[in-house]
Amino acid sequence: MEPRRALKYSRIRRSKFLSELERFLRFPSVSSEPEHAGDVQKCAHWLARHLKDVGLDQVRLVPTRGHPIVYAMSRQKPTRPTVLIYGHYDVLPGNPLREWHTPPFTPTLKGDNLYARGASDDKGQLFAHIKAIESYLKTTGSLPVNVKCIFEGEEEIGSPHLNSFIARNKRALRADTAVISDTRMLAPDRPAISYAQRGGLRAELVVTGPPQDLHSGNFGGAVHNPLQALCEMIARLHDANGRVAIPGFYDSVRQWSEKERAFMARTGPSNEQILRDARVEQSWGEPGFTLYERTTIRPALTLSGIAGGHYAQGSKSIIPARAVAKLSFRLVPNQDPQKIAQLFRHHIERITPPAVRCSVRTFAGIKPALVNRNHPAVRAAVFAYRKGFGATPVFLRSGGSIPVVTSLQEMLGIPVVLMGFGLPDDHIHAPNERLYLPNFYNAIKTSVWYLALAAKLVAAGGIRDRASDRGVREHQ
Amino acid sequence: MEPRRALKYSRIRRSKFLSELERFLRFPSVSSEPEHAGDVQKCAHWLARHLKDVGLDQVRLVPTRGHPIVYAMSRQKPTRPTVLIYGHYDVLPGNPLREWHTPPFTPTLKGDNLYARGASDDKGQLFAHIKAIESYLKTTGSLPVNVKCIFEGEEEIGSPHLNSFIARNKRALRADTAVISDTRMLAPDRPAISYAQRGGLRAELVVTGPPQDLHSGNFGGAVHNPLQALCEMIARLHDANGRVAIPGFYDSVRQWSEKERAFMARTGPSNEQILRDARVEQSWGEPGFTLYERTTIRPALTLSGIAGGHYAQGSKSIIPARAVAKLSFRLVPNQDPQKIAQLFRHHIERITPPAVRCSVRTFAGIKPALVNRNHPAVRAAVFAYRKGFGATPVFLRSGGSIPVVTSLQEMLGIPVVLMGFGLPDDHIHAPNERLYLPNFYNAIKTSVWYLALAAKLVAAGGIRDRASDRGVREHQ
Numbered sequence: 015m016e017p018r019r020a021l022k023y024s025r026i027r028r029s030k031f032l033s034e035l036e037r038f039l040r041f042p043s044v045s046s047e048p049e050h051a052g053d054v055q056k057c058a059h060w061l062a063r064h065l066k067d068v069g070l071d072q073v074r075l076v077p078t079r080g081h082p083i084v085y086a087m088s089r090q091k092p093t094r095p096t097v098l099i100y101g102h103y104d105v106l107p108g109n110p111l112r113e114w115h116t117p118p119f120t121p122t123l124k125g126d127n128l129y130a131r132g133a134s135d136d137k138g139q140l141f142a143h144i145k146a147i148e149s150y151l152k153t154t155g156s157l158p159v160n161v162k163c164i165f166e167g168e169e170e171i172g173s174p175h176l177n178s179f180i181a182r183n184k185r186a187l188r189a190d191t192a193v194i195s196d197t198r199m200l201a202p203d204r205p206a207i208s209y210a211q212r213g214g215l216r217a218e219l220v221v222t223g224p225p226q227d228l229h230s231g232n233f234g235g236a237v238h239n240p241l242q243a244l245c246e247m248i249a250r251l252h253d254a255n256g257r258v259a260i261p262g263f264y265d266s267v268r269q270w271s272e273k274e275r276a277f278m279a280r281t282g283p284s285n286e287q288i289l290r291d292a293r294v295e296q297s298w299g300e301p302g303f304t305l306y307e308r309t310t311i312r313p314a315l316t317l318s319g320i321a322g323g324h325y326a327q328g329s330k331s332i333i334p335a336r337a338v339a340k341l342s343f344r345l346v347p348n349q350d351p352q353k354i355a356q357l358f359r360h361h362i363e364r365i366t367p368p369a370v371r372c373s374v375r376t377f378a379g380i381k382p383a384l385v386n387r388n389h390p391a392v393r394a395a396v397f398a399y400r401k402g403f404g405a406t407p408v409f410l411r412s413g414g415s416i417p418v419v420t421s422l423q424e425m426l427g428i429p430v431v432l433m434g435f436g437l438p439d440d441h442i443h444a445p446n447e448r449l450y451l452p453n454f455y456n457a458i459k460t461s462v463w464y465l466a467l468a469a470k471l472v473a474a475g476g477i478r479d480r481a482s483d484r485g486v487r488e489h490q
Numbered sequence: 491m492e493p494r495r496a497l498k499y500s501r502i503r504r505s506k507f508l509s510e511l512e513r514f515l516r517f518p519s520v521s522s523e524p525e526h527a528g529d530v531q532k533c534a535h536w537l538a539r540h541l542k543d544v545g546l547d548q549v550r551l552v553p554t555r556g557h558p559i560v561y562a563m564s565r566q567k568p569t570r571p572t573v574l575i576y577g578h579y580d581v582l583p584g585n586p587l588r589e590w591h592t593p594p595f596t597p598t599l600k601g602d603n604l605y606a607r608g609a610s611d612d613k614g615q616l617f618a619h620i621k622a623i624e625s626y627l628k629t630t631g632s633l634p635v636n637v638k639c640i641f642e643g644e645e646e647i648g649s650p651h652l653n654s655f656i657a658r659n660k661r662a663l664r665a666d667t668a669v670i671s672d673t674r675m676l677a678p679d680r681p682a683i684s685y686a687q688r689g690g691l692r693a694e695l696v697v698t699g700p701p702q703d704l705h706s707g708n709f710g711g712a713v714h715n716p717l718q719a720l721c722e723m724i725a726r727l728h729d730a731n732g733r734v735a736i737p738g739f740y741d742s743v744r745q746w747s748e749k750e751r752a753f754m755a756r757t758g759p760s761n762e763q764i765l766r767d768a769r770v771e772q773s774w775g776e777p778g779f780t781l782y783e784r785t786t787i788r789p790a791l792t793l794s795g796i797a798g799g800h801y802a803q804g805s806k807s808i809i810p811a812r813a814v815a816k817l818s819f820r821l822v823p824n825q826d827p828q829k830i831a832q833l834f835r836h837h838i839e840r841i842t843p844p845a846v847r848c849s850v851r852t853f854a855g856i857k858p859a860l861v862n863r864n865h866p867a868v869r870a871a872v873f874a875y876r877k878g879f880g881a882t883p884v885f886l887r888s889g890g891s892i893p894v895v896t897s898l899q900e901m902l903g904i905p906v907v908l909m910g911f912g913l914p915d916d917h918i919h920a921p922n923e924r925l926y927l928p929n930f931y932n933a934i935k936t937s938v939w940y941l942a943l944a945a946k947l948v949a950a951g952g953i954r955d956r957a958s959d960r961g962v963r964e965h966q
Binding site (some may be wrong): 312 | 495521523583589647648674690699700701702706707711712715717721726729760764765767769770773787789790791793795796798800801805806810814816818835844889891913914917921926957
């Protein structure tokens with residue numbers, strides 16, 4: 015099936031696609047904030063309606079105990095292979111609001127960039143696939159492959175209800191491969207396929223002392239300060255070199271061959287590039303590894319927030335009664351999130367000063383994941399990128415965690431192709447998130463080609479090679 | 491002049507006094523929050539009007555670049571001594587609101603306690619003096635001494651405009667002694683006179699790294715985290731024993747004689763009492779000193795708040811771009827706030843990790859202060875307490891800082907009598923602040939007696955003994 019007509023359709027409908035995306039971005043579908051639950055719901059309804067409008071066949075809003083999953087599929091033809099497309103329509107909060115140049119939920123076009131929370135992560139990326147599907151259905155009336163779409167509303171809060179949805183619907187979700195666009199390229203002319211991602215584990219520490227805030231004049235110097243104690247404990251989570259100081263933390267970290275490290279050095283971003291992307295002058299972290307290695311094959315522990323005492327404007331002379339820290343681990347093969355949670359708890363017990371109390375909460379962990387770079391479904395993506403962006407993609411490891419990758423690989427037994435369309439300076443998870451529009455349009459073209467090429471590869475028998483699906487986590 | 495009629499008036503007007511105090515407490519006169527500036531203003535107007543109503547002669551609302559000073563005086567008679575009464579009508583914020591059992595600005599009576607922000611610190615205490623003045627003026631028509639009142643609206647934000655007011659009005663404020671009720675007793679039957687207070691210095695640290703929040707997946711492990719760096723720096727402000735670790739910090743701390751320490755041990759609260767007041771089980775701090783000593787004759791450094799990263803509900807996987815800490819020093823003779831600010835800055839420079847930047851702000855410092863326990867004006871307070879509370883007051887050191895004490899002593903050259911009516915469990919600077927009403931009524935009685943006794947002491951020539959005023963800061 016030639017994608018010629020679909021490609022032409024997608025080329026001449028760009029301004030329509032853009033204004034639809036803007037509509038999509040206007041929903042403050044912030045999954046982490048209860049006051050936005052209604053907005054998440056509205057966004058899901060809009061998305062479901064939109065999937066019907068583009069011509070998908072079965073569209074369902076699947077309720078969960080949290081935010082709904084939007085599910086859709088094309089009319090299935092048994093002779094054709096099936097591609098599962100995953101994306102998430104939820105976004106992070108738009109704070110700190112004062113650092114946004116334009117309101118986070120008022121999409122604003124400046125030059126070639128569209129600014130809005132979710133523009134790159136992940137509404138813009140998932141929308142590219144929807145527009146590719148539309149381009150087929152509105153022209154040839156059918157798709158070269160069977161398509162099943164899962165658009166989640168809880169990715170940014172750790173996908174608490176996705177696994178049970180997949181487990182309950184294993185038969186219905188049966189597919190030959192999955193594609194996810196929630197990662198990044200190196201530059202607009204350097205597409206990338208992520209073949210590895212770090213796992214994750216979130217944790218929260220609550221340190222408590224006196225039952226209520228004390229006047230620091232009356233008690234300062236005689237009663238321990240939970241906030242100070244928390245800082246002192248946090249200072250003991252890393253050593254002076256930037257290595258995580260939790261005993262046993264590195265024990266099961268996989269050592270990579272010189273060959274793989276050389277491959278990474280050749281394909282991955284340089285130290286200078288990473289510092290430029292972060293817009294900092296000086297690096298930090300574990301000695302003996304490049305910055306690319308530190309953010310992909312080495313684990314990390316990040317302090318993402320602290321709240322304690324009086325932090326608003328003005329001052330308040332208190333010893334605060336409690337202090338809270340939010341932490342997030344990035345894990346690598348073969349670290350096990352549960353084991354790491356245990357080591358962390360033991361370490362915290364050991365370093366809690368006697369004059370305060372500390373409670374530890376850890377949340378659902380995500381295992382690190384790997385995809386075989388030589389799988390036919392991955393090769394189809396390589397060809398599609400060449401068509402869409404005019405360049406051969408590099409193979410990258412990702413430092414972040416997309417929980418669904420592990421879930422899809424383990425529960426459905428299919429390879430997951432991480433075909434990213436984001437850019438390093440899209441400011442995802444930060445103020446002024448944006449989408450580079452040429453990437454958006456090339457992403458649509460790439461998706462059109464991917465659907466066509468996936469069908470061809472299957473015809474050659476390649477995609478059914480289940481042997482190469484299994485054991486992807488053992489790869490290298 | 492016998493205070494009999496004034497005492498009787500004050501006894502039978504208790505319910506009127508209480509409802510007036512409730513009116514006063516209803517103003518959310520929060521000096522630190524710009525959105526409450528109007529409430530501070532309204533509170534000042536109400537107070538000025540009230541002072542006129544009780545019969546004071548010259549009442550003025552003195553504007554400043556911040557919140558106004560309410561000034562009032564009685565008709566001055568040259569043959570009589572003059573007592574300056576200082577208090578503050580501003581309060582701390584009523585947060586965290588969820589920890590208050592009743593709204594902070596809805597005064598609520600439960601048993602013998604009146605709950606409201608400012609009930610004890612300082613509206614309730616200053617109001618006792620106003621009611622004593624009223625009790626004279628509404629009965630005998632005049633006061634046994636000349637009275638001048640300064641009621642400030644910026645005490646809780648460090649009195650930024652008070653010193654210039656005093657400097658500009660030295661002649662008008664001329665007095666023989668000052669009395670301030672903004673400290674505490676040990677228990678309802680154990681009145682106390684504070685003869686020493688610690689000084690103070692506030693500071694703010696701002697640590698910055700990347701120009702904006704970074705995704706912790708993409709950069710975690712390769713870019714330093716300003717919030718983590720801040721914690722690590724804070725961990726280096728105290729040693730493992732709880733001593734402040736800033737080089738030179740203790741160099742000018744005065745060593746007290748065994749005699750003075752024995753006096754303190756006899757008169758001051760025990761370790762057990764201080765822990766009970768703080769409602770904690772375990773003490774903390776500098777070895778070799780009792781808790782009373784640690785909070786009065788030893789300096790302290792308190793971390794009063796941190797803000798950094800995402801600390802609201804939910805999670806956000808970021809490396810925050812910046813982190814802020816608010817700190818407050820408590821200083822003792824002969825530490826100089828400016829010198830301490832300098833030592834602090836140098837230490838921070840030394841311990842700032844190279845991959846982040848740190849800026850330090852220090853705010854106006856307050857020198858520690860001492861009052862001669864044998865001054866006639868202090869003796870008058872001893873007698874007044876005996877009459878008002880039926881008990882001889884103990885002499886206490888205070889751990890907090892009342893900036894005006896140093897200002898009045900140094901700029902007007904008069905002794906300052908700290909006649910406290912608060913209780914240790916009044917929850918000042920904390921949720922559920924309260925005033926124990928029997929203390930309020932006894933405070934009015936004590937003030938009535940104080941004004942009478944101050945007049946008598948002057949008749950004996952005692953209060954004019956300027957030689958004993960000078961050098962109070964060299965005492966002991």
